[in-house]
Structure formats: C-alpha cells, structure tokens
Amino acid sequence: xxxxNYQDKAKTAATKKAAFGDDINLEEYLAATEELPYQDDPSQxxxxxxxxxxxxxxxxxxxxxxxxxxIQMDHSVIHSLARQEGVEVMATGQALARYxxxxxxxxxxxxxxxxxxxxxxxxxxxxxxxxxxxxxAKTVYPIQAxxxxxxxxxxxxxxxxxxxxxxxxxxxxTGCAASINEPGLHLGVSEFYVKKGAKITFTMIHSWxxxxxxxxxxxxxxxxxxxxxGNYVLMKPVKSLQMYPTARCVGENATVRFNSxxxxxxxxxxxxxxxxxxxxxxxxxxxxxxxxxxxxxxVARGYIEGSAxxxxxxxxxxxxxxxxxxxxxxxxxxxxxLAGIDLSHEAAVGKIAEEEVEYLMARGLTRTEATAAIVxxxxxxxxxxxxxxxxxxxxxxxxASEQDxx
Amino acid sequence: xxxxxxxxxxxEKRQILHDVNLTxxxxxxxxxxxxxxxxxxxxxxxxxxxxxxxxxxxxVVFNGxxxxxLPVDERARLGIGMSFQRPPVVRGVTTRDIMNVCxxxxxxxxxSQLAEKANLTDFLDRDINYGFSGGELKRSELMQxxxxxxxxxxxxxxxxxxxxxxxALIGQLINELLDKECPMRExxxxxxxxxxxxxxxxxxxxxxxxxxxxxxxxxxGDPHEMLxxxxxxxxxxxxxxxxxxxxxxxxxxxxx
Ligand SMILES: Nc1ncnc2c1ncn2[C@@H]1O[C@H](COP(=O)(O)OP(=O)(O)OP(=O)(O)O)[C@@H](O)[C@H]1O
Ligand SMILES: [Mg+2]
Numbered sequence: 001x002x003x004x005n006y007q008d009k010a011k012t013a014a015t016k017k018a019a020f021g022d023d024i025n026l027e028e029y030l031a032a033t034e035e036l037p038y039q040d041d042p043s044q045x046x047x048x049x050x051x052x053x054x055x056x057x058x059x060x061x062x063x064x065x066x067x068x069x070x071i072q073m074d075h076s077v078i079h080s081l082a083r084q085e086g087v088e089v090m091a092t093g094q095a096l097a098r099y100x101x102x103x104x105x106x107x108x109x110x111x112x113x114x115x116x117x118x119x120x121x122x123x124x125x126x127x128x129x130x131x132x133x134x135x136x137a138k139t140v141y142p143i144q145a146x147x148x149x150x151x152x153x154x155x156x157x158x159x160x161x162x163x164x165x166x167x168x169x170x171x172x173x174t175g176c177a178a179s180i181n182e183p184g185l186h187l188g189v190s191e192f193y194v195k196k197g198a199k200i201t202f203t204m205i206h207s208w209x210x211x212x213x214x215x216x217x218x219x220x221x222x223x224x225x226x227x228x229x230g231n232y233v234l235m236k237p238v239k240s241l242q243m244y245p246t247a248r249c250v251g252e253n254a255t256v257r258f259n260s261x262x263x264x265x266x267x268x269x270x271x272x273x274x275x276x277x278x279x280x281x282x283x284x285x286x287x288x289x290x291x292x293x294x295x296x297x298x299v300a301r302g303y304i305e306g307s308a309x310x311x312x313x314x315x316x317x318x319x320x321x322x323x324x325x326x327x328x329x330x331x332x333x334x335x336x337x338l339a340g341i342d343l344s345h346e347a348a349v350g351k352i353a354e355e356e357v358e359y360l361m362a363r364g365l366t367r368t369e370a371t372a373a374i375v376x377x378x379x380x381x382x383x384x385x386x387x388x389x390x391x392x393x394x395x396x397x398x399x400a401s402e403q404d405x406x
Numbered sequence: 407x408x409x410x411x412x413x414x415x416x417x418e419k420r421q422i423l424h425d426v427n428l429t430x431x432x433x434x435x436x437x438x439x440x441x442x443x444x445x446x447x448x449x450x451x452x453x454x455x456x457x458x459x460x461x462x463x464x465x466v467v468f469n470g471x472x473x474x475x476l477p478v479d480e481r482a483r484l485g486i487g488m489s490f491q492r493p494p495v496v497r498g499v500t501t502r503d504i505m506n507v508c509x510x511x512x513x514x515x516x517x518s519q520l521a522e523k524a525n526l527t528d529f530l531d532r533d534i535n536y537g538f539s540g541g542e543l544k545r546s547e548l549m550q551x552x553x554x555x556x557x558x559x560x561x562x563x564x565x566x567x568x569x570x571x572x573x574a575l576i577g578q579l580i581n582e583l584l585d586k587e588c589p590m591r592e593x594x595x596x597x598x599x600x601x602x603x604x605x606x607x608x609x610x611x612x613x614x615x616x617x618x619x620x621x622x623x624x625x626x627g628d629p630h631e632m633l634x635x636x637x638x639x640x641x642x643x644x645x646x647x648x649x650x651x652x653x654x655x656x657x658x659x660x661x662x
Contacts, residue, residue, distance in 0.1 A: 356495075358456055359490070360496065360504070361477070362478050363482060363508050365507055366479050367477070367479070373503065376498065379498070380498045
C-alpha cells in the first residue's frame with residue numbers, strides 16, 4: 001500500500017473511538033509544535049531532565065553501558081547514536097529517507113485504521129525511533145530510547161519501527177516521561193518485527209504526570225523460533241492510559257512473554273492488557289500482570305487465542321487493593337478452536353492477607369515493614385531471559401516507587 | 407517466666423478459652439495435650455498476641471511485664487517465638503528473606519548454616535511455605551525459630567505429619583532451641599509444646615503437662631504419665647478430672 005493509501009485509510013478512522021478506555025477529544029490538543037535543536041551531547045541536557053530520564057532507565061550522562069541512544073522530545077528526535085556494529089538507531093523519518101523498503105513495514109503490525117489515535121499519528125506530524133539489528137547481530141548492552149513530552153497541550157505523535165533480523169538479538173529499554181503539569185497526550189505507535197530465530201527484549205518504563213493521557217498502540221509479529229519479551233512498568237500517576245498490545249506468533253515455535261507491573265494512585269485510570277495470537281504450530285506464550293491500586297482504577301486485561309496445533313499459553317493476572325476507593329477489574333480471556341491446545345489462566349484480586357502480615361510480624365517485622373515486604377514480593381516477577389542490566393533497571397524502577405506506595 | 411492468669415479468649419465473638427492459668431519458669435518446657443478443637447492453638451496464638459484472639463479477661467505476663475495488650479511484633483522482639491501449625495504461604499517473600507528478618511541483630515549461625523542443619527538448603531530461595539510438604543513446613547518453622555532465638559518458644563504440633571526419620575531431626579532442632587544440652591540450672595529458654603502423639607517427649611526434657619479440654623485446663627501433671635492415660639483411657643478420664651475440679655469450686659463457693 002502506498003503512503004497515500006494509508007492517509008486515505010486513516011481519514012476513514014479519524015473519529016473512530018477506541019474499543020477500550022475513555023474517549024479523548026483530540027481537538028483539545030495541539031497536533032504540531034516547533035522543532036527542537038539537535039543535541040550532540042545529551043549529557044548537556046538540563047539536570048532535572050536528565051534525572052527524569054534516569055528514573056525511567058535512560059542514562060545520558062554516561063552511555064558506556066548502552067549500545068545506542070535515541071531521544072525524542074515532543075516531535076523532535078534531539079539525539080540518536082548507535083554505538084555498536086550491526087545495530088541501527090535513528091529517527092523514523094531519517095530511516096525512511098535511507099531505506100526504500102522501510103515503508104513496507106509501516107502499519108503491518110498495527111492497523112492504521114485501528115482507531116482515531118492510530119489515524120492521528122498517520123495524519124499529523126510525527127517522528128519516532130527506528131531500531132534494527134542486522135542478521136546475526138547481538139546487542140552487548142541495551143539500546144535506550146526516550147520519549148519525552150515537554151510541551152503543554154501537545155498531542156505527541158510517535159511511530160516506532162523495531163526490526164530484529166534473522167538470528168539477531170535486540171535489548172531495548174524505553175523510558176517515557178513528561179515534564180508538563182498541564183494536560184498533554186502521548187500517542188505512540190510501535191511495530192515490532194522479530195524475524196526467524198531472532199530475539200527482542202523490550203522493557204518500557206513510564207513516568208507521566210497527573211494530567212497526561214496516553215494511548216500506546218503496539219503490534220508485534222514473531223516469526224519461526226523468534227522470541228519477544230515485553231516488560232512494562234507504570235507506577236506513577238497518569239490521567240488515563242489505555243493500551244492493549246497485540247503479538248502474533250506467525251512462525252512455528254515462536255514465543256512471546258509479557259510482564260506488566262502497574263500501580264495506580266488516586267486519580268489515575270489504567271486499562272492495560274496484553275493480547276497474544278498463537279497462529280502457528282508449537283507457539284507459546286506467558287502473560288503475567290501484577291496490578292496494585294492505592295486509590296485509582298485499573299482494568300487488567302489478558303487475551304490468548306490458540307488456533308494452531310500444540311500451542312501453549314498461560315495468563316496470570318493478580319491484583320492487590322492496598323487502600324482507598326480503587327478498583328481492579330481483571331479480565332482474562334482465552335479462546336481456542338482446536339483440540340490439543342493448552343491454554344490456562346489464573347486471576348486473583350484482593351487485599352493483603354492479614355494472616356500473612358501477622359506471620360511476618362511474629363518474626364519481628366512491624367506491620368508497615370511486613371506490608372512492604374509483601375508488596376515487594378508481589379511486584380517481584382522473575383523475568384526469565386532478561387539481561388541483568390535490564391533486570392537491575394526494572395528492579396530500580398520498582399523500588400523507587402515503593403516509597404510512594406507505602 | 408511466663409504467667410498466664412485467669413485467661414479468657416474469644417475468637418470471632420465466641421469464647422474459646424475459659425479461665426486458663428499456667429506458669430512456666432525459666433528453663434522449663436511444658437506440654438499441652440487435648441482433643442481437636444479444644445483450644446490449644448488458640449492459647450498459643452493468644453500468648454503470641456494475634457489480634458483475632460481477643461483476651462476478654464485475665465492477663466499474660468512475660469518476664470514480669472504485662473504483655474496482654476502488646477502487638478505481635480513487640481512480643482517477638484521481647485523474645486517470644488512461635489512455630490505455626492499451619493503457616494501461610496507468602497508469595498514473593500522467600501525463605502531467605504524471612505530468615506534474614508529472624509536473624510536480625512543476632513550473631514552466630516547464618517541462614518545457610520541453619521538451612522543445612524534443617525536440611526532445607528534448597529528451600530532458601532523458594533517462596534516461603536509455597537509447595538512445602540507437611541514435614542518441610544515443620545522443619546522450616548523450627549529453622550526460623552533457631553534464627554530468632556526466642557526466650558519462649560511456642561511450638562504448635564512440631565512433629566505432626568513428620569516421618570520417623572525426620573522426627574529425630576525435628577527433636578534435635580527443638581533440643582537446640584530449648585538448649586537442652588545446658589545443665590538445668592543454666593537453662594533459660596522456656597517452651598510450650600502442643601502434641602498429640604507425644605513423640606516429641608522422647609526428645610525434650612518436659613516435666614509438666616496439661617490437658618486442655620473444651621477451653622479449660624485440667625490434669626496438670628507429668629506429661630509422660632498423662633500421655634499414657636490418654637492413650638489408654640482417652641481424654642474422657644481428664645473430663646472427669648476437670649468435672650471434679652469444677653465440682654470442688656462449686657463446693658468452695660457454696661461454703662464461702
Ligand atoms: N479464626 C477462627 N475463626 C473461627 N473459629 C476459630 C478460629 N480459630 C479457632 N476457632 C475455633 O476455636 C476452637 C479451638 O480451635 P483451636 O485451633 O484452638 O483448636 P486446637 O486445640 O488447636 O485443635 P487441633 O488439635 O485440631 O489443632 C475450634 O472450635 C475452632 O473452630
Ligand atoms: Mg491446633
């Protein structure tokens with residue numbers, strides 16, 4: 001399809017409401033904003049900005065532990081650098097100019113007419129990151145990407161393309177943050193292509209501000225023997241965040257794992273799920289989510305569909321109501337249309353068990369310490385296959401938020 | 407010293423224990439018998455201070471301090487420890503995490519050394535009690551107490567469901583906990599042990615036993631003799647004993 005066709009298709013969806021989440025009036029937001037200057041040396045960014053980036057796992061002071069860096073502020077990619085042979089990191093616009101074939105990857109994993117948000121990204125000024133590992137290349141350190149919202153009232157449009165060519169390995173950490181204390185909107189389309197025998201681990205940490213709404217739209221296509229491992233952490237206030245990334249296992253023995261850690265404070269509404277379609281023989285998935293409310297509302301979704309022989313999927317959705325008026329609505333769904341598929345789920349929503357708190361107290365912890373230990377344990381998801389640096393970043397993000405929770 | 411004086415305990419507004427009195431002196435280990443549902447666990451939970459077990463009358467005095475209103479963690483810090491009949495699973499909290507809590511402020515053996523002793527080395531990095539067998543639960547509870555080094559150990563059926571080989575290990579762990587190896591005069595640690603089978607009597611030095619029946623204590627005496635009576639004649643013998651006591655009380659009150 002040509003880009004004109006996508007524009008036409010997007011127009012048909014320009015007012016199409018999303019299936020889930022509050023409907024956002026896009027006219028209340030600016031569709032475009034001024035270009036920001038390129039930064040050769042991101043360690044020269046203002047200290048508070050760098051600190052915010054650090055909190056979402058993006059280190060700009062010393063990038064020696066990163067295989068590449070890309071930073072988009074509002075609609076401008078203000079820095080991009082690949083530090084490793086075989087790895088490409090650049091603005092999507094720049095990549096489109098360089099590679100004719102890249103347009104073939106646009107809107108393949110996410111439909112352009114999914115809803116008004118995908119349409120908006122197609123129809124307005126947008127940028128985003130392009131990250132690619134060449135065949136057989138493996139990132140030594142994670143690549144870091146930062147999407148930063150600095151302009152009040154802006155609808156930040158982002159279109160990311162990530163490609164792991166055959167037998168390559170890409171580890172990416174994406175940190176999203178905002179500095180505004182007025183309304184803002186982040187619309188992020190991300191399309192991932194995991195080729196035969198390749199592996200992507202993608203860890204995303206969000207830290208928005210209380211008036212920002214967020215609508216990520218992600219699609220993942222995994223080919224034969226490929227692996228996609230997606231981790232998501234959102235522990236800070238946000239006005240409204242809805243996403244339901246969809247991974248399709250199209251090649252035999254492809255594997256997808258999703259882990260989400262969500263903490264919802266008062267005033268925040270989150271509708272977050274992961275969807276996996278097991279379309280080829282022997283494909284597998286595990287979808288795990290941990291949700292805590294300290295007063296906000298969470299809908300935690302999960303969907304696994306098996307439509308090929310010998311597929312296996314498990315969904316685990318656990319919610320903890322810590323205090324206040326918050327609600328957690330867990331909606332795990334399984335669909336199978338073949339004999340011989342193996343899909344299961346477990347879901348549990350509740351308060352911290354008093355019996356467990358008292359058990360720890362009998363060993364000498366105070367009530368607060370015992371509660372904290374249980375919360376920490378609840379959020380401790382052992383993520384198989386995650387490189388140690390990413391595990392450490394994830395752990396840091398979780399621990400940093402523990403104080404807020406308690 | 408532990409002094410329990412005229413203790414009434416209610417659970418969910420239902421009175422379970424009636425006028426329980428007992429005293430354990432430094433270095434002594436006492437044994438509690440009684441049929442299912444008699445209130446044995448309730449007594450231990452009340453001594454440990456779990457909020458669900460509400461003391462409606464009487465008091466618990468530990469080393470001279472009235473601890474009746476104290477929260478569980480403060481009692482733990484005063485040196486009271488308990489091994490649970492049915493400890494809960496705490497997902498995401500590992501055995502090692504809990505051992506580190508128990509070891510806090512103590513020099514001496516490490517978590518790994520204690521785990522080796524309790525034959526639980528492979529369990530340190532598992533979620534506490536998650537998927538543990540009956541016997542493993544019992545050993546894990548005692549291992550935690552060994553780390554905690556309490557002055558008063560409340561052991562709720564430490565040997566129930568333990569096989570014949572492991573019972574020796576359990577016995578050894580309890581011995582160490584109650585420092586049986588010390589001469590009687592130097593022994594400081596106190597114990598209160600609930601048992602049905604009495605197997606544990608072979609391993610501990612206990613001279614005092616009680617039968618708890620229907621929330622009341624009767625038949626204070628030598629635990630070995632008590633066990634023999636219970637085995638031979640059942641708890642019925644003790645009901646008569648309790649009835650006798652309450653009859654005496656009635657007599658007394660009529661006389662006064
Ligand atoms: N949390 C509770 N809620 C309601 N009832 C309780 C609770 N705990 C104890 N009880 C009741 O109190 C009574 C005494 O129970 P307890 O557990 O103390 O008995 P026990 O002597 O330890 O018995 P067993 O030998 O079976 O362990 C029982 O009737 C029990 O059902
Ligand atoms: Mg009991």
